[in-house]
Amino acid sequence: MSEMINNREHAVREQGRRQELLKQIIKELHEGKSVEEVKTRFEEAVGDVTVAEISAMEQALMEEEGIPVSEVQRLCSVHTAIFKGSIEEIHRSSKPEEQPGHPVHTFKLENREIERHVNFRLELHKDKFRREDSTDIVFKLVEDLNLLLDLDKHYSRKENLLFPYLEKYGIYGPTKVMWGVDDAIRAMIKKVKEKLLSYNGDRADKDILIIDLERVITEVNEMIFKEENILLPMALEKLTEDEWVKIAAESDEIGYCLTAPEQKWVPERVPLPYDEGTEVAENGQLPEGLIRFETGILTAAQLEAIMNHLPVDLTFIDEQDVVRYFSHGKERIFARTKAVIGRTVQNCHPPQSVHVVNELLADFKAGRKDAEDFWIPFKDKLVYIRYFAVRSAEGRYMGTLEFTQNIAPIQALEGQKRILS
Numbered sequence: 306m307s308e309m310i311n312n313r314e315h316a317v318r319e320q321g322r323r324q325e326l327l328k329q330i331i332k333e334l335h336e337g338k339s340v341e342e343v344k345t346r347f348e349e350a351v352g353d354v355t356v357a358e359i360s361a362m363e364q365a366l367m368e369e370e371g372i373p374v375s376e377v378q379r380l381c382s383v384h385t386a387i388f389k390g391s392i393e394e395i396h397r398s399s400k401p402e403e404q405p406g407h408p409v410h411t412f413k414l415e416n417r418e419i420e421r422h423v424n425f426r427l428e429l430h431k432d433k434f435r436r437e438d439s440t441d442i443v444f445k446l447v448e449d450l451n452l453l454l455d456l457d458k459h460y461s462r463k464e465n466l467l468f469p470y471l472e473k474y475g476i477y478g479p480t481k482v483m484w485g486v487d488d489a490i491r492a493m494i495k496k497v498k499e500k501l502l503s504y505n506g507d508r509a510d511k512d513i514l515i516i517d518l519e520r521v522i523t524e525v526n527e528m529i530f531k532e533e534n535i536l537l538p539m540a541l542e543k544l545t546e547d548e549w550v551k552i553a554a555e556s557d558e559i560g561y562c563l564t565a566p567e568q569k570w571v572p573e574r575v576p577l578p579y580d581e582g583t584e585v586a587e588n589g590q591l592p593e594g595l596i597r598f599e600t601g602i603l604t605a606a607q608l609e610a611i612m613n614h615l616p617v618d619l620t621f622i623d624e625q626d627v628v629r630y631f632s633h634g635k636e637r638i639f640a641r642t643k644a645v646i647g648r649t650v651q652n653c654h655p656p657q658s659v660h661v662v663n664e665l666l667a668d669f670k671a672g673r674k675d676a677e678d679f680w681i682p683f684k685d686k687l688v689y690i691r692y693f694a695v696r697s698a699e700g701r702y703m704g705t706l707e708f709t710q711n712i713a714p715i716q717a718l719e720g721q722k723r724i725l726s
Contacts, residue, residue, distance in 0.1 A: 401549065402541055406570025408467070408552045409537050411561065415459050416529045418563035422453060423522045431518045438511055443501055446518070450498040452563070456525070459562035460487040463532070466552045466559070467540060474543045483528075483536060490524050497521055546572055618709040621695070622650045624702055626666060638688055638709050650705075669694035670702050686711040 330343050402409035427449045433442050464487065468480040497517045504510060544552075553570050591597055594604050603611075612619065612632045619632040620641065626649045631641045650666075651659050668674040669692075679690040691708040 401546065401570075401572055402537075404570060404572075405567040406553060408462075408549055408556060408570075409541060410570070411553075411556065411566045412459070412463075412537060413533060414564055414566065415562045416533065419453075419456065419459070419525060420529060422449070422563060423525050427453065427518065427522060431515065431522075434511075434518075435515055438504070438506060443504055447498055447501050450494050450501070450521075453494055453521070453525070454491075454498075455562045456494070457491060457562075458560040460491070461559050462552075462556055462561075463487070463536070466555055467536075470544050470548050470552070471540060476539065476543070479536065479539070483531065486524075486528060486531075490521070490528060493517070493521055493524065616710065618707075620707040620709075621704055622707075623704040624670075626650045628653060629704070636711075638683065638686065638711060665692060666705060669705055672700075672702075680712070685713070687713040687716060 334343050401407050404410060405414075427446070430442060430445045430449055434446060464480075464484050468484065471480050497514065500510070500514055500517065504514065550570075550572060553566075556566075591602065594606075596603055596605060596608060613634050615632065615634065617632075618634060618637050618639065618641075619630075620628065621630045623629050628645045628648055628650055631645070633641075645653050650662060654662050665674075665677055668677075675694045675696075677692045681688050681690070689710045689712045691710075693706045693708065695703045695706050697703055
């Protein structure tokens, strides 16, 4: 324990030293030292720096050193050269959807390109077509519509990646309606393009083409409005961060419209605060007291607390029938004492019932059974006793888990409860 306390104090002192060094380096930059000169000193003196440290340093520069915000902002470009891009993480929005690479950010990024394309380029060429219908301007309009057909990727990502998640939350109507409008816009663009390709200078056809082009521009703009004011806000309310991560990961396969995300979106995750100043080693070796599972990492204390808070009693015997563990909840049904640890399960049962235990274990070990259930009245309880054969991923018998629960309160449940009380 004393070693842990000493380590913590050392970590705090080291953090303070690094903060001072960072402030000193930035002040030297402010006073005119070259980036290369400071960068070398920075790397030699501090090494890797965390986002939190840079953020704290900037705050200290403003509050303790009196450097104005505008000056700190001016130094940001210099910071970037030194901190190898980490500064971008500091100044990025705290809203995930506003961070490059998040699917919503990408949808909006594409929408800005689509807006530029239809409201400037296509609009400009349409107006020129109204004044003159030369082959050159017709070709440019065809070219514009070809580029606009890239919308298919934008719409396909909505329909095939985003809509399924909304439907998972029971949102069907808006997705069906929007999918129908997407298809109509796709068809409209193709149809106008075909008309342009067969255009022969007929005045009536020209008037219709102008109306069609205006309709394409209007429909595309209205879809952008619907996406950004209805669809995406609704999706942000419903989808979890992990679901957005999956959408982002699968987006490359469909592709992007007129642009592409600037970078892969990596959502911020809370570091593993198992103990102050302690971090999981990169080589996978965990500090003492931590237990790595396939789906997470816990301290031994957390694990024991979890087991003791389960509303059931657990007992585990190993493949040699030796009792290795039992949970110690507040309301154990059948008493257990630490004296049973290390004894065979046969010695923990009355002689008249040992044959039942042995028969069950023999079935588990032979693979004839994986589970067995019993239920008995006991005092004011109805005790549900379950036994499970515990096997490795390869199927090797590792032991038996006894799971005991008072199910009388569960059996007494009636009706439903949907709100907290």
